[in-house]
Amino acid sequence: MSSVIVDIRNLEREFKMGDETVKALNDVSFTINAGEFITIMGSSGSGKTTLLNILGCLDKPTKGEYFLDGTNVSKLSKTELARFRNKKLGFVFQSYNLLPRTSAIENVELPLLYNPEISAKQRKEKAMKALEAVKLTHRTHYLPSQLSGGQQQRVAIARALINDPVLILADEATGNLDSRTSYEIMMLVQELNDVQGKTIVFVTHELDIASFSKRTITLKDGKIIKDNINSNVRNARKVLEGLPLISEPSIAAK
Amino acid sequence: MKLVNLLRIAWRAIKRNKMRAFLTMLGIIIGVAAVIAMIAIGQGSRQSIQSQITGMGSNMITIRPSSNVMGGARLDVTNVQALAEPDIIALQKQPEYINAVSPSVTARGQVINGPYNWSTSLQGVAPEYLSIRSWPLQDGVSFTSQDVKRAAKVCLVGQTIITNLFPNGEDVLGKNIRFKNIPFKIIGVLGKKGENTFGQDQDDIILTPYTTVQKRILATTYYQTIFASAIDESSTDKAAAEIQQVMRVSHKLQKGTDDDFTVRTQAELISTFTSTSQILTILLAVIAGISLVVGGIGIMNIMYVSVTERTKEIGLRMSIGARGIDILMQFLIEAILISITGGLIGVALGITATKLVTLFLQWPTLVTQSSVILSFLVCFITGVFFGYYPALKASRLDPIEALRYE
Ligand SMILES: Nc1ncnc2c1ncn2[C@@H]1O[C@H](COP(=O)(O)OP(=O)(O)OP(=O)(O)O)[C@@H](O)[C@H]1O
Numbered sequence: 001m002s003s004v005i006v007d008i009r010n011l012e013r014e015f016k017m018g019d020e021t022v023k024a025l026n027d028v029s030f031t032i033n034a035g036e037f038i039t040i041m042g043s044s045g046s047g048k049t050t051l052l053n054i055l056g057c058l059d060k061p062t063k064g065e066y067f068l069d070g071t072n073v074s075k076l077s078k079t080e081l082a083r084f085r086n087k088k089l090g091f092v093f094q095s096y097n098l099l100p101r102t103s104a105i106e107n108v109e110l111p112l113l114y115n116p117e118i119s120a121k122q123r124k125e126k127a128m129k130a131l132e133a134v135k136l137t138h139r140t141h142y143l144p145s146q147l148s149g150g151q152q153q154r155v156a157i158a159r160a161l162i163n164d165p166v167l168i169l170a171d172e173a174t175g176n177l178d179s180r181t182s183y184e185i186m187m188l189v190q191e192l193n194d195v196q197g198k199t200i201v202f203v204t205h206e207l208d209i210a211s212f213s214k215r216t217i218t219l220k221d222g223k224i225i226k227d228n229i230n231s232n233v234r235n236a237r238k239v240l241e242g243l244p245l246i247s248e249p250s251i252a253a254k
Numbered sequence: 255m256k257l258v259n260l261l262r263i264a265w266r267a268i269k270r271n272k273m274r275a276f277l278t279m280l281g282i283i284i285g286v287a288a289v290i291a292m293i294a295i296g297q298g299s300r301q302s303i304q305s306q307i308t309g310m311g312s313n314m315i316t317i318r319p320s321s322n323v324m325g326g327a328r329l330d331v332t333n334v335q336a337l338a339e340p341d342i343i344a345l346q347k348q349p350e351y352i353n354a355v356s357p358s359v360t361a362r363g364q365v366i367n368g369p370y371n372w373s374t375s376l377q378g379v380a381p382e383y384l385s386i387r388s389w390p391l392q393d394g395v396s397f398t399s400q401d402v403k404r405a406a407k408v409c410l411v412g413q414t415i416i417t418n419l420f421p422n423g424e425d426v427l428g429k430n431i432r433f434k435n436i437p438f439k440i441i442g443v444l445g446k447k448g449e450n451t452f453g454q455d456q457d458d459i460i461l462t463p464y465t466t467v468q469k470r471i472l473a474t475t476y477y478q479t480i481f482a483s484a485i486d487e488s489s490t491d492k493a494a495a496e497i498q499q500v501m502r503v504s505h506k507l508q509k510g511t512d513d514d515f516t517v518r519t520q521a522e523l524i525s526t527f528t529s530t531s532q533i534l535t536i537l538l539a540v541i542a543g544i545s546l547v548v549g550g551i552g553i554m555n556i557m558y559v560s561v562t563e564r565t566k567e568i569g570l571r572m573s574i575g576a577r578g579i580d581i582l583m584q585f586l587i588e589a590i591l592i593s594i595t596g597g598l599i600g601v602a603l604g605i606t607a608t609k610l611v612t613l614f615l616q617w618p619t620l621v622t623q624s625s626v627i628l629s630f631l632v633c634f635i636t637g638v639f640f641g642y643y644p645a646l647k648a649s650r651l652d653p654i655e656a657l658r659y660e
Pocket residue numbers: 015016017022023024042043044045046047048049050051205
């Protein structure tokens with residue numbers, strides 16, 4: 001019953017390095033339905049980021065077709081791609097990519113500044129709502145340098161949420177975080193998926209993280225070698241509750 | 255893309271780096287302040303020269319015998335006729351643009367009042383001279399054409415004469431002073447004129463009928479100078495032309511020969527003296543303009559560094575939907591905002607510096623609206639010109655490469 005958000009057919013992406021041609025993606029096809037939470041796994045150099053860049057309309061495939069929300073993206077111009085990213089997509093990066101010396105709320109509202117249809121008032125409201133979704137309303141005017149890594153990533157997630165995207169793309173979004181903070185982020189991501197029904201594609205190379213998603217696509221040398229529905233989805237909240245708390249005295253004792 | 259949003263984006267980017275923005279501005283600030291101050295000083299001196307010359311009587315025309323006899327064939331000085339009575343008569347016969355004429359002969363010498371003496375000039379003129387010079391009397395009356403006919407020993411004295419010959423502040427009207435042993439009765443006191451453009455004290459003068467100087471002192475029938483005035487300021491050139499015509503006839507000059515006299519209007523005098531100050535103004539403005547260009551290069555430099563340093567930020571902006579043109583506009587507006595803000599501060603600083611120059615050095619200055627508008631415009635153009643290439647470079651970045659940049 002659910003609608004198709006992403007439809008990829010026989011996708012290829014080649015990079016020319018002098019005489020050599022690297023096929024970073026080779027005959028990749030899959031579809032993503034609305035409301036899915038997918039992780040993309042694979043070893044280093046397997047083509048995860050390349051795939052994500054194409055999904056995120058930052059890059060174009062050498063061959064094959066890509067339909068995003070019903071539009072054939074391969075045919076769009078640079079400017080149209082920019083509009084598309086602005087309206088349909090949300091990005092979360094490994095290194096957060098927040099603007100330095102810029103408050104959390106101003107970072108969050110950034111995508112809307114590039115959307116002429118949104119008034120200043122709407123922008124503020126949406127930014128507050130997004131910060132609420134990532135539980136950071138008490139940190140709206142903090143600067144990135146005053147926030148922890150986990151909090152910074154939550155600001156980045158809020159920024160990805162603000163334009164109400166049809167697809168959220170995350171590349172190793174927990175890569176810079178310790179395991180506890182990673183679980184907190186995964187809890188948030190699961191909540192966005194379960195409660196708000198957001199469609200999420202999450203690149204990771206940790207099995208531990210992939211186990212929180214409903215479906216995992218595994219790449220190897222630019223090809224899909226595995227695409228399976230996760231029958232045993234872990235709940236990040238429960239995992240967090242089961243985690244032993246690092247008690248204050250033990251830190252002090254160090 | 256809404257312009258407000260672009261402005262907001264650019265403004266936030268500048269705010270994030272206030273110190274750098276200020277340092278970038280510094281070049282522009284100094285450049286603009288220099289331009290404003292230099293032009294103000296140049297214009298000020300120009301205006302003060304102009305007003306001093308105009309103060310001598312802006313309709314005034316001066317006629318002198320030619321002294322610039324050039325070329326081997328014309329070295330014979332006897333060719334040059336001095337100015338004399340027929341010239342005056344000719345000029346006064348049915349003039350069209352000439353209002354008044356007055357001959358002038360001057361003698362230098364000691365003037366004595368009892369124990370006090372003073373070296374000065376005794377200038378013989380017609381009664382019309384005062385109106386030609388637009389020189390009012392402060393006290394007493396002027397001499398008349400009757401006095402001219404009689405070569406009367408009456409005089410009008412300038413303020414400097416009074417200070418030096420009557421230091422006790424007594425009333426000078428009716429008193430006699432002696433010049434070359436001839437007693438002159440003071441019948442009027444000239445109003446104060448101050449120094450002229452060349453630093454001469456204009457009040458160091460005694461005026462008397464020209465016949466008195468001619469007959470009683472110099473024993474001559476010639477004039478050194480003829481002063482005339484045009485009917486109004488706008489007719490000075492026509493009056494000068496008319497004078498030239500009349501004088502040529504009066505001197506019986508053949509067609510094709512040069513004038514043996516020179517006719518100068520105040521306007522010519524003004525242009526002679528203001529042209530030097532004009533050159534000075536231009537020179538100062540050029541030097542200041544160069545510093546403005548250096549300021550512009552400073553902006554370009556910083557913008558380039560800024561684009562490189564913020565590559566990742568540019569990648570991020572592109573990933574969330576900024577188009578190339580949005581990035582271009584952001585950096586361009588940043589450059590323009592910096593240069594315009596610098597320009598504003600520069601204008602304020604320039605005006606302040608100008609005021610201080612006037613206050614402490616007593617130099618005449620004049621801040622003109624056009625110099626402010628000009629330097630502001632130059633700032634804007636500087637911002638656009640030097641901001642464009644860095645901005646273009648930024649807008650052409652590939653988002654993926656930019657995001658990967660460390
Ligand atoms: N711009 C590029 N130019 C040339 N080759 C590239 C380029 N981008 C990626 N590649 C190549 O494509 C292949 C896939 O790279 P990709 O970055 O997608 O891997 P990845 O799965 O994201 O790896 P990692 O886990 O290390 O991030 C690699 O062999 C890489 O060298």
